[in-house]
Amino acid sequence: MNAIITASELASESAGPRPPVLLDIRWQLGGPNQRSAYASGHIPGAVFVDLDAELAGPPGKGGRHPLPDPDAFGAVMRGAGVSGDRPVVVYDGGQGWAAARAWWLLRWAGHTQVRVLDGGLGAWTGPLSAETPGPAEGDFAPVPGSLPLLDADAAAALARSGLLLDARAPERYRGDVEPIDRVGGHIPGAVSAPTSANVGEDGRFLTPEALAARFSGLGATGKTDEVGVYCGSGVSGAHEVLALEIAGFPAALYSGSWSEWSSDESRPVATGPEPQ
Known part of the structure; x- marks a missing residue:
């Protein structure tokens, strides 16, 4: 699907x-x-x-x-x-x-x-409704683990052994500004890949071919367990994982992301435009 x-x-x-x-x-x-x-x-x-x-x-x-x-x-x-x-x-x-x-x-x-x-x-060009539906109870029973997930240590390792993408805005990646978290910068070795570049001006995803070209240019090859993504708190990073799936690249999400990483003063922080 x-x-x-x-x-x-x-x-x-x-x-x-x-x-x-x-x-x-x-x-x-x-x-x-x-x-x-x-x-x-x-x-x-x-x-x-x-x-x-x-x-x-x-x-x-x-x-x-x-x-x-x-x-x-x-x-x-x-x-x-x-x-x-x-x-x-x-x-x-x-x-x-x-x-x-x-x-x-x-x-x-x-x-x-x-x-x-x-x-x-x-x-959406169809009608809108102000009625709150009352759906019948579903039967969905979560079985966690069906998509790959990274913790902080695994994200740090992947930044060196594979490709770890930082989905935040470039200025936060560089550490120029940090409006939310304790400190600005990025996980050492992570590559800047702003989520905003996954979509066109209309907010719709680029074509699979365009997305594949983007991620290939950032170093993705399509090998399993090679690509990971993080963002500020695990929300926009999911958008990047979705874009990678559209492009044909499996990717893991570091759900704690920068909000978790930067809260631990023992973890290293890189600044500037390069992964380091």
């Missing part, structure tokens, strides 16, 4: 005999909960899922958005109508980060039929 779906494909499938489960993952970094935006209008049938509260555990030593407890995550997904044998489509307001986080978590937890709406809600 493709990792992304177009708005026209979604409209067609939603009108079919077995429509996909729809999850609205609108989210604003550092901003208010987007439930009110969802209530004002969403794709008909979509269930709102709160990234901060339901797609992450409590902030702490594991970073700002550590992985949620699998049992709690499974309960949220079942309440949204997710079953193991039914396709799921996730979308957000258009940036793609939040939807990719939901895509990654579901895939990591063993769901094999998950797609992201390319371009998010802004790509």
Whole structure:
């Protein structure tokens, strides 16, 4: 199954005999909960899922958005109508980060039929609804480990033995600014690969060929267990893993990312434009 779906494909499938489960993952970094935006209008049938509260555990030593407890995550997904044998489509307001986080978590937890709406809600040309659906309880039971996951030590090792991509903005990678975490810079050996370069001006992913050329130019070869990704807290990094999948490159996510790495003063920090 493709990792992304177009708005026209979604409209067609939603009108079919077995429509996909729809999850609205609108989210604003550092901003208010987007439930009110969802209530004002969403794709008909979509269930709102709160990234901060339901797609992450409590902030702490594991970073700002550590992985949620699998049992709690499974309960949220079942309440949204997710079953193991039914396709799921996730979308957000258009940036793609939040939807990719939901895509990654579901895939990591063993769901094999998950797609992201390319371009998010802004790509949808059909009607919107203000009605909150009441889906039947799903049967999805998470089986964690279906996608590769890195911890801090594994990310450090991969930066030297393979390719570790830093999905944050270049100025944060260089350490010029750091608006959120304790210190700026990057994991030594990591290569700058901003998430923003995965999409065009319309917010939709570049073609698989263009993405493959991008990641090949950064050093990816397609070998299993060779590529890893991190970001600030494991959200935009999921978007990069999604882009890599579209391009045909398997990749692992360091979910703790820079928020976890930089909180430990014993871990080294590189600055400047080069991996070091």
